[in-house]
Amino acid sequence: MTASNTRPGTTGGADVPGPLHGGPDDDYTPEQLAALPREELDRLGARYDGVEILHVEPGPEPGSALEKRAVRQVGTMFALAGLSAFAFVVVYAGAGWFLPNWEWQLGSSTWSVLYTPLLGLTMALAFTFFGVGLVLYTKKLLPHETAVQDKHDGSHFDRVTTGATLVGGLHNSGLKRRKLITRSLAFMGGGLGLMLLAPLGGLIKNPNRGNPLGTTSWAEGVRLVRDDGTPVRPGDQEPGSLETVFPAVPGGNRQTDAATMLIRLRPSQQADASFRAGQEDFGYGDYVAYSKICTHAGCPVSLYEQETSRILCPCHQSQFDVTQGAKPVFGPATRSLPQLPIAVDDEGFFVARSDYIEAVGPTYWNRERI
Amino acid sequence: MARTATAPGAPKTLAGRAALEVDDRLIVAGPLRRTLNKVFPDHWSFLLGEIALYSFIILLLTGTYLTFFFQASMTEVVYDGSYAPLRGVEMSIAYASTLDISFDVRGGLLIRQIHHWAALLFMASIVCHMLRIFFTGAFRRPRETNWLIGVALLILGIFEGFAGYSMPDDLLSGTGLRIMSAIILSIPVIGTWAHWAVFGGDYVGDLIVGRLYIAHVLIIPAIILGLIAVHLLILVKQKHTQFPGPGRTEHNVVGNRLFPTFAGKATGLLLVVFGVCAGLGGLVQINPLWLWGPYNPAQVSSASQPDWYVMFLDGSTRLFPAWDIYLPGNYNIPALFWPTVVLPGIIFTLLLAYPMLERKLTGDTASHHLLQRPRDVPVRTSLGLMAITFYVVLLLSGANDVIADKFDISLNAMTWIGRIGLIILPPIAYVLTYRICLGLQQHDREVLEHGIETGVIRRLPHGEFIEVHQPLGPVDEHGHGQLAYGGAPVPKKMNQVGGARRAIRGFFSPIEEPRAVELEQRGEERGLAPADPHRELTSSGRPSEGGRPSEGGRPSEGGRPQEPRD
Numbered sequence: 001m002t003a004s005n006t007r008p009g010t011t012g013g014a015d016v017p018g019p020l021h022g023g024p025d026d027d028y029t030p031e032q033l034a035a036l037p038r039e040e041l042d043r044l045g046a047r048y049d050g051v052e053i054l055h056v057e058p059g060p061e062p063g064s065a066l067e068k069r070a071v072r073q074v075g076t077m078f079a080l081a082g083l084s085a086f087a088f089v090v091v092y093a094g095a096g097w098f099l100p101n102w103e104w105q106l107g108s109s110t111w112s113v114l115y116t117p118l119l120g121l122t123m124a125l126a127f128t129f130f131g132v133g134l135v136l137y138t139k140k141l142l143p144h145e146t147a148v149q150d151k152h153d154g155s156h157f158d159r160v161t162t163g164a165t166l167v168g169g170l171h172n173s174g175l176k177r178r179k180l181i182t183r184s185l186a187f188m189g190g191g192l193g194l195m196l197l198a199p200l201g202g203l204i205k206n207p208n209r210g211n212p213l214g215t216t217s218w219a220e221g222v223r224l225v226r227d228d229g230t231p232v233r234p235g236d237q238e239p240g241s242l243e244t245v246f247p248a249v250p251g252g253n254r255q256t257d258a259a260t261m262l263i264r265l266r267p268s269q270q271a272d273a274s275f276r277a278g279q280e281d282f283g284y285g286d287y288v289a290y291s292k293i294c295t296h297a298g299c300p301v302s303l304y305e306q307e308t309s310r311i312l313c314p315c316h317q318s319q320f321d322v323t324q325g326a327k328p329v330f331g332p333a334t335r336s337l338p339q340l341p342i343a344v345d346d347e348g349f350f351v352a353r354s355d356y357i358e359a360v361g362p363t364y365w366n367r368e369r370i
Numbered sequence: 371m372a373r374t375a376t377a378p379g380a381p382k383t384l385a386g387r388a389a390l391e392v393d394d395r396l397i398v399a400g401p402l403r404r405t406l407n408k409v410f411p412d413h414w415s416f417l418l419g420e421i422a423l424y425s426f427i428i429l430l431l432t433g434t435y436l437t438f439f440f441q442a443s444m445t446e447v448v449y450d451g452s453y454a455p456l457r458g459v460e461m462s463i464a465y466a467s468t469l470d471i472s473f474d475v476r477g478g479l480l481i482r483q484i485h486h487w488a489a490l491l492f493m494a495s496i497v498c499h500m501l502r503i504f505f506t507g508a509f510r511r512p513r514e515t516n517w518l519i520g521v522a523l524l525i526l527g528i529f530e531g532f533a534g535y536s537m538p539d540d541l542l543s544g545t546g547l548r549i550m551s552a553i554i555l556s557i558p559v560i561g562t563w564a565h566w567a568v569f570g571g572d573y574v575g576d577l578i579v580g581r582l583y584i585a586h587v588l589i590i591p592a593i594i595l596g597l598i599a600v601h602l603l604i605l606v607k608q609k610h611t612q613f614p615g616p617g618r619t620e621h622n623v624v625g626n627r628l629f630p631t632f633a634g635k636a637t638g639l640l641l642v643v644f645g646v647c648a649g650l651g652g653l654v655q656i657n658p659l660w661l662w663g664p665y666n667p668a669q670v671s672s673a674s675q676p677d678w679y680v681m682f683l684d685g686s687t688r689l690f691p692a693w694d695i696y697l698p699g700n701y702n703i704p705a706l707f708w709p710t711v712v713l714p715g716i717i718f719t720l721l722l723a724y725p726m727l728e729r730k731l732t733g734d735t736a737s738h739h740l741l742q743r744p745r746d747v748p749v750r751t752s753l754g755l756m757a758i759t760f761y762v763v764l765l766l767s768g769a770n771d772v773i774a775d776k777f778d779i780s781l782n783a784m785t786w787i788g789r790i791g792l793i794i795l796p797p798i799a800y801v802l803t804y805r806i807c808l809g810l811q812q813h814d815r816e817v818l819e820h821g822i823e824t825g826v827i828r829r830l831p832h833g834e835f836i837e838v839h840q841p842l843g844p845v846d847e848h849g850h851g852q853l854a855y856g857g858a859p860v861p862k863k864m865n866q867v868g869g870a871r872r873a874i875r876g877f878f879s880p881i882e883e884p885r886a887v888e889l890e891q892r893g894e895e896r897g898l899a900p901a902d903p904h905r906e907l908t909s910s911g912r913p914s915e916g917g918r919p920s921e922g923g924r925p926s927e928g929g930r931p932q933e934p935r936d
């Protein structure tokens with residue numbers, strides 16, 4: 001109605017509207033609405049939305065001490081928020097320009113240590129002052145009104161008429177009678193569904209091929225080396241100590257299943273040490289080697305308590321006794337740590353005599369079978 | 371231009387004309403008015419869901435920022451960034467780029483830490499929100515759908531968080547991933563196949579960080595976003611629940627309109643949540659992963675705990691006994707399977723099904739829009755506390771090594787305390803809660819019947835001492851109150867029914883005249899006898915929150931609503 005129509009052949013939206021279903025525009029003419037004060041219009045609209053304003057407690061008297069005080073408070077909050085925000089920008093942009101550099105340096109000036117906290121503090125203050133100011137504003141300066149809104153359950157009329165439309169459409173489609181169509185549709189749906197899922201097959205791989213879970217890089221003659229690659233010989237370690245060793249293959253120290261603990265038993269430990277059946281000769285002198293991968297959930301077990309001969313897994317506190325073939329003696333682990341059979345090669349360095357004879361790491365469904 | 375400016379009601383201001391132009395095209399005035407007029411109940415516990423929403427917004431914003439710098443690749447590189455202690459160390463690109471965010475991106479550490487804190491807050495507020503829904507019965511018909519969506523959000527949140535803190539490929543996250551790998555392996559029959567599908571092979575491979583990344587930044591957030599949208603749409607359709615109180619019925623909502631009051635407060639809350647996260651992110655260090663070092667399968671940091679929302683699973687894993695089940699044919703079900711797959715499966719199934727279970731067991735299939743006070747539904751409340759106790763034992767057990775260390779208890783003792791506590795504490799919690807609920811109920815009824823204890827002792831002519839009780843409403847010939855319990859809080863202190871003057875306003879110095887306050891209050895408490903010190907209050911009990919009269923103008927009384935305020 002505010003537009004002028006310059007194109008012949010169109011009505012520019014100015015033609016006669018179709019029959020309406022009635023509504024507020026029929027109830028109130030523009031003249032009537034224009035005659036109503038704003039508060040009335042507000043309440044009128046609310047009433048159309050099922051909302052009744054029960055009571056309004058006006059905000060503080062304009063010009064009163066109470067109002068002045070509230071305005072001062074809110075204004076202070078907003079100003080402080082602005083100040084903090086600008087402070088953030090100054091710290092952020094100023095570092096390395098007119099402020100010391102922000103970049104972290106080992107044991108250096110306090111500034112680089114303060115940079116992130118200062119950013120966080122100024123940003124926190126900016127947001128919080130703004131938020132608190134806003135809440136104070138609504139609490140102290142806005143009128144407090146209490147409103148009630150009606151809650152409607154679903155409309156019977158809507159349900160019946162919508163149902164009729166839906167059922168009508170279904171009826172017109174004749175799908176109920178035209179069996180060939182419904183059946184071919186179902187067939188097609190199944191096919192399309194499978195087709196869309198099929199590419200996920202790319203994710204599926206056979207875990208049993210090559211037995212990757214049951215084997216590691218340990219093999220006959222593979223040396224036991226430290227993380228830095230140096231080989232170990234008997235006598236390098238104090239009795240009662242533990243060293244983590246890896247197979248001497250490329251990348252052996254980063255393999256997830258190869259880490260092994262080489263332990264030198266104290267004479268007293270060795271005296272009452274027992275081993276799993278058939279594994280009595282897996283050690284070498286007072287040396288034994290056990291897998292470092294916890295049989296519970298695969299964490300590296302790492303805390304060796306000499307006095308109790310126990311190795312503790314930090315993840316769920318399973319404890320393994322090195323004098324009993326690394327049997328779990330406490331906690332959720334169920335199986336002993338697998339033992340690596342070791343020997344010493346011609347040059348006097350520790351080597352493996354074979355791979356582990358069982359799968360290392362956590363238990364799984366068919367572990368016993370491979 | 372047609373001279374329509376003079377037509378009645380035509381906008382005269384620039385803003386008005388612009389609004390008309392917009393509405394001519396988009397026809398939004400109607401829906402907008404309906405939105406602005408929507409009434410929101412005014413109770414603090416309704417803010418918990420909002421806090422979840424706002425922290426999710428923070429997560430979206432900060433997370434997007436982090437994607438500018440994070441590189442989800444497991445290719446090994448030699449680090450040469452600003453953090454000297456790790457220079458020259460081999461690590462994955464993922465870890466190196468996280469170090470870069472922390473040390474070489476200006477303000478990057480702040481954003482990274484805000485992101486992590488917001489995630490903790492998000493999960494915490496969802497859980498608190500859920501507890502309020504549970505204990506007040508807000509999940510009952512017709513709101514079961516929103517309950518289901520809520521639980522789905524909770525579960526998705528756990529996965530999202532786990533994926534998030536596993537991506538940087540540091541020593542701590544690698545340990546978590548290692549355990550996740552073992553959990554997948556532990557599933558009977560399909561475990562190894564599932565592991566190969568997720569990791570693309572044996573642990574760890576070089577795919578998993580990339581896969582976690584796409585799940586963390588696209589798949590899960592998209593689902594969460596969609597579910598939140600549906601959650602809120604349903605909420606708008608169904609409207610809010612509310613606590614019972616004067617004038618509040620099953621067919622209305624009493625409170626503030628969205629605009630401006632609720633919008634003002636909600637925006638205020640949003641900003642405060644932003645502020646809290648920014649403050650935590652800047653001032654409180656979280657996950658300083660440069661201290662952990664890059665992931666190395668042969669190393670572990672002691673006291674390696676997951677984020678708190680995963681900790682209950684860590685706890686259940688620690689407590690579960692070493693029970694592998696061996697089946698014929700040399701198959702076995704690993705002990706790990708029960709506490710990490712079956713237990714959470716049961717917990718979340720029960721949680722999802724609770725509204726349906728309660729409907730079945732109580733036979734209550736009606737629609738409810740008025741909330742219940744926990745004491746009035748003792749069985750549900752006690753079940754809830756039982757569940758919370760179970761959960762807290764698991765949660766604490768997730769940190770039992772830290773507790774053992776701090777309090778010098780043996781680790782084995784902690785494990786046994788957890789195992790036994792898990793079984794006997796929940797029933798104790800049930801019984802205690804049940805008793806407390808009944809006690810509170812009884813006290814409510816007593817106050818309604820005999821009135822509030824005034825603390826005034828009177829000596830009767832024959833020497834007996836009695837305490838004067840202030841009836842809350844009309845009394846019968848025996849002096850017994852006739853008010854029925856309506857499911858709303860019953861005032862139990864004299865100043866909750868206006869028996870004491872409100873405090874004079876002013877912080878350092880009073881800003882109002884005590885006399886004026888008294889006059890004002892006398893006007894408000896219309897119907898009370900003039901201020902003589904021995905007045906007997908006879909007004910009906912005013913539901914009270916924190917000692918102040920609640921809003922909710924009491925339309926039921928027909929009189930002028932009294933002092934609505936929040």
Ligand code: HEM
Nearest residue numbers: 416419420422423500508513516517520521523524610611
């Ligand atoms: C991303 C997480 C979530 C967000 C952003 C969220 C947001 C919200 C918001 C803003 C409300 C309205 C305010 C309120 O009543 O507190 C609400 C209501 C509701 N929420 Fe959530 N929520 C989330 C998770 C949950 C969870 C975990 C549950 C339960 C398991 C849940 C169940 C409900 C129900 C049943 C309602 C309607 C109850 C009423 O109106 O009183 N929500 N949600």
Ligand code: FES
Nearest residue numbers: 294296297313316
């Ligand atoms: S991984 Fe070692 S106890 Fe769980």
